[in-house]
Amino acid sequence: MNAPAPSALSTGKTEGAKLLPFPGPGAQPAAETVLLVGNPNVGKSLLFKNLTHRYVNVSNFPGTTVEITRARAAFGGREIDVVDSPGINDLALRSDDARVTVQLLEKNPGATVVQVADAKNLRRALLLTLQLAEMGRPMVLVLNMLDELAARGGKIDRARLSELLGVPVVGTVAVKNQGTSELIAALRGARPVALSEEGAESIDPYERNRSRLARVHEILAETYTLDQPRHAPLSVRLGFWAMHPVKGLFFLAAVLGLVFWFVGLFGAGTLVDLLETGVFEQRITPLAIQAVDTILPFPHTHATTESAATFALPVTPVHEVPLGVMERTVTSPAYTLAPDAKLGTGAEVGRFVHDFLVGEYGAVTMALSYAFAIVLPIVTTFFLLFSLMEDSGYLPRMAILVNRTFRLMGLNGKAVLPMILGLGCDTMATMTTRILETRKERVVTTMLLALAVPCSAQLGVLLAMMASLSPFAALAWTGMMIAIVFLVGGLTARAFPGEAGDFILEIPPMRRPQLANVWRKTLGRLSWYLREVIPLFVAGTTALFLLDRLRVLPAIARFGEPLVTGWLGLPKEMSNAFLIGFLRRDFGAVYILDAATGPNPLLTPLQIFVSMVTITLFMPCIANFLMIGKEHSMKTAWAMAAFIFPFAFFVGGLVHHLGSWLSNF
Amino acid sequence: MAEQFLICPLCGFEFQKTEALCHHGCPLGAMCNLARCPACEYEFPEQMPADSWLRRLFRRKETPMVPPIPEEGLLTVKALAAGESVEVLCLGGDNPSRRNHLAVFGLVPGAQMRLLQRYPSFVIEIGETVLALDEDVAGDVVVKRREAA
Numbered sequence: 001m002n003a004p005a006p007s008a009l010s011t012g013k014t015e016g017a018k019l020l021p022f023p024g025p026g027a028q029p030a031a032e033t034v035l036l037v038g039n040p041n042v043g044k045s046l047l048f049k050n051l052t053h054r055y056v057n058v059s060n061f062p063g064t065t066v067e068i069t070r071a072r073a074a075f076g077g078r079e080i081d082v083v084d085s086p087g088i089n090d091l092a093l094r095s096d097d098a099r100v101t102v103q104l105l106e107k108n109p110g111a112t113v114v115q116v117a118d119a120k121n122l123r124r125a126l127l128l129t130l131q132l133a134e135m136g137r138p139m140v141l142v143l144n145m146l147d148e149l150a151a152r153g154g155k156i157d158r159a160r161l162s163e164l165l166g167v168p169v170v171g172t173v174a175v176k177n178q179g180t181s182e183l184i185a186a187l188r189g190a191r192p193v194a195l196s197e198e199g200a201e202s203i204d205p206y207e208r209n210r211s212r213l214a215r216v217h218e219i220l221a222e223t224y225t226l227d228q229p230r231h232a233p234l235s236v237r238l239g240f241w242a243m244h245p246v247k248g249l250f251f252l253a254a255v256l257g258l259v260f261w262f263v264g265l266f267g268a269g270t271l272v273d274l275l276e277t278g279v280f281e282q283r284i285t286p287l288a289i290q291a292v293d294t295i296l297p298f299p300h301t302h303a304t305t306e307s308a309a310t311f312a313l314p315v316t317p318v319h320e321v322p323l324g325v326m327e328r329t330v331t332s333p334a335y336t337l338a339p340d341a342k343l344g345t346g347a348e349v350g351r352f353v354h355d356f357l358v359g360e361y362g363a364v365t366m367a368l369s370y371a372f373a374i375v376l377p378i379v380t381t382f383f384l385l386f387s388l389m390e391d392s393g394y395l396p397r398m399a400i401l402v403n404r405t406f407r408l409m410g411l412n413g414k415a416v417l418p419m420i421l422g423l424g425c426d427t428m429a430t431m432t433t434r435i436l437e438t439r440k441e442r443v444v445t446t447m448l449l450a451l452a453v454p455c456s457a458q459l460g461v462l463l464a465m466m467a468s469l470s471p472f473a474a475l476a477w478t479g480m481m482i483a484i485v486f487l488v489g490g491l492t493a494r495a496f497p498g499e500a501g502d503f504i505l506e507i508p509p510m511r512r513p514q515l516a517n518v519w520r521k522t523l524g525r526l527s528w529y530l531r532e533v534i535p536l537f538v539a540g541t542t543a544l545f546l547l548d549r550l551r552v553l554p555a556i557a558r559f560g561e562p563l564v565t566g567w568l569g570l571p572k573e574m575s576n577a578f579l580i581g582f583l584r585r586d587f588g589a590v591y592i593l594d595a596a597t598g599p600n601p602l603l604t605p606l607q608i609f610v611s612m613v614t615i616t617l618f619m620p621c622i623a624n625f626l627m628i629g630k631e632h633s634m635k636t637a638w639a640m641a642a643f644i645f646p647f648a649f650f651v652g653g654l655v656h657h658l659g660s661w662l663s664n665f
Numbered sequence: 666m667a668e669q670f671l672i673c674p675l676c677g678f679e680f681q682k683t684e685a686l687c688h689h690g691c692p693l694g695a696m697c698n699l700a701r702c703p704a705c706e707y708e709f710p711e712q713m714p715a716d717s718w719l720r721r722l723f724r725r726k727e728t729p730m731v732p733p734i735p736e737e738g739l740l741t742v743k744a745l746a747a748g749e750s751v752e753v754l755c756l757g758g759d760n761p762s763r764r765n766h767l768a769v770f771g772l773v774p775g776a777q778m779r780l781l782q783r784y785p786s787f788v789i790e791i792g793e794t795v796l797a798l799d800e801d802v803a804g805d806v807v808v809k810r811r812e813a814a
Contacts, residue, residue: 089770121792121794124792124793210773213773213775248785400786400788503797504763504799505796507796508795
């Protein structure tokens with residue numbers, strides 16, 4: 001993978017991995033520097049973590065490290081700077097990653113080079129070893145993933161290899177933190193590789209690699225033995241199934257089914273019920289109301305409602321195993337003033353603050369309960385599954401399956417990673433589009449993310465809305481979104497100059513994900529998401545509260561009336577939903593959900609469907625807009641917004657008119 | 666501005682901008698992007714605008730450039746059956762970035778490789794490296810079958 005590496009040296013804005021605090025230029029450099037070098041996806045970052053106890057983003061996707069991370073570690077009184085580098089396959093070829101690594105080597109002339117090798121792929125590692133050897137640096141060779149080598153029946157004679165190369169050879173299993181202390185001990189014995197100078201006179205890189213390969217084969221013949229087990233390990237067979245043209249599709253269907261169950265049914269159903277009704281409506285909201293009433297008293301009485309939540313384990317969308325019921329009589333935010341009350345200024349201010357905190361559009365009753373009770377469980381379940389998929393090595397296999405289909409949109413299979421991540425958070429996914437090689441692919445993917453890939457927060461609300469419609473509506477909605485992705489993707493690809501990049505993707509082996517790593521990654525993404533999102537929720541609710549208080553909402557509603565009531569055929573109250581949808585489309589969707597459910601729904605099923613389609617096509621949120629501006633340019637962001645919003649209303653109106661026409665029959 | 670020759674797209678007459686009849690005393694002045702040919706009076710835009718996104722959107726799909734016909738007997742990965750093991754001869758095509766991209770994965774002349782599958786994408790194995798490729802990239806990798814021992 002060719003991540004945009006030149007920027008990697010300067011900017012540290014990749015998601016997850018951040019440039020770790022490192023003693024500034026004035027600080028005394030440590031006596032020793034260790035450079036971790038190696039092929040992509042061999043575990044350099046994990047080893048870095050083991051050596052320095054600092055976490056960097058680790059995943060089973062080649063090209064995760066696109067920047068240089070360094071940290072200082074102390075080993076038994078010795079201070080050592082450890083530097084992680086992007087994976088490279090060849091020093092001679094002028095790829096961006098190779099350039100970065102060569103620069104690193106040149107900048108640290110006294111550094112010890114620790115080459116990390118995938119023990120299973122010794123051939124490729126040794127090819128790099130021989131190239132590194134020509135630099136004459138003291139080296140240590142680390143054979144990582146010894147466990148996977150053993151599982152495949154391979155054996156490496158480390159003593160003999162060390163003898164042949166003339167450098168210490170250490171075996172590690174970095175995911176289990178095995179062999180780290182041996183590596184630290186071996187650093188003292190680092191020596192330049194004993195090199196035989198045959199074939200080095202040739203200038204042609206291919207010729208030189210050819211002679212190096214010949215030498216590698218000699219070394220392999222003496223040190224590497226493989227007793228192929230009669231049955232390939234399950235993980236290897238799974239890896240093949242996952243990219244098989246037929247079995248792969250079943251595999252994909254199973255994975256999507258799992259995602260739907262875990263995120264759509266368990267996360268958006270069970271967990272949301274538990275948190276929204278059980279925790280917020282029954283506990284936190286009444287408590288908050290009580291607290292605010294005690295501090296800011298003014299004569300009023302809150303209504304009480306019977307709140308009931310059923311907790312059930314979903315089996316299918318319509319079957320579930322009930323686990324328990326929680327019923328309570330609770331105080332609700334709606335209240336009535338005492339009939340003869342005359343509020344003084346103090347009481348009016350009290351009432352204002354009261355409404356701001358726990359009123360209908362209150363910060364606690366609406367923003368926080370929405371952020372923590374609806375969004376959090378869905379996003380958590382999604383990110384958990386996504387990290388699992390990422391670490392197992394399934395995502396690149398998915399890219400193989402969808403490559404031809406994505407070609408229709410001027411993309412290639414690599415775009416599957418941002419597209420799937422977009423189902424979690426479009427803003428985060430917009431950031432990961434930088435793994436794509438050409439600008440065209442990045443723009444098309446960003447566009448599709450902003451237009452038609454609903455993020456998990458919105459998916460949760462949409463799922464709840466679909467529950468009030470027939471399953472046919474859900475199918476129609478899904479079909480429409482897919483059609484729009486292809487239509488708009490295809491058109492954008494045609495309108496935008498340039499070609500999609502080559503699809504050349506290394507497929508890592510399937511691995512059992514390390515739960516600690518998965519958990520850590522999920523938490524990292526979650527905290528990023530919450531930091532990004534909660535201020536937006538509070539800001540949105542505040543805006544809405546103020547608009548409501550200042551009687552601006554009805555005015556704006558009147559302004560948007562021709563569009564909303566005329567073209568979309570919705571009641572004029574829905575203008576508010578779309579208005580707030582400019583800020584965050586899922587937030588707008590919550591309003592639609594409010595209007596769509598309850599004892600006296602404001603909307604007819606067709607109207608629900610029309611608003612659902614329109615709000616889905618909105619730009620995800622302000623943060624996404626700003627991220628597009630940051631990743632591309634503000635001009636691109638405005639151009640996309642100028643297309644997306646009219647398009648959303650256009651399609652919504654089309655659905656409305658088509659639906660009304662059809663219902664005449 | 667340097668003196669600029671215009672060619673009339675209708676009659677092929679070649680003339681200088683100052684010779685164009687309409688440029689004398691035209692109220693539109695510099696705002697006008699049109700020129701009138703002094704020979705046939707055909708009016709045309711002076712400069713063809715760069716390909717706009719609108720034009721690209723509606724233009725007919727160009728037939729892709731015909732790839733150079735491989736020499737007789739040249740075998741590429743594209744022509745292999747799934748499961749075949751071969752030796753890489755060279756990386757064809759005149760796309761150096763693609764060649765580098767492949768070479769860094771060990772796909773260099775002399776490397777042994779095996780084609781694992783053809784659909785939905787080509788997947789090859791070089792040692793322990795598994796690589797997914799597009800069809801047209803696969804057509805760039807020239808290989809030779811091992812001689813029967």
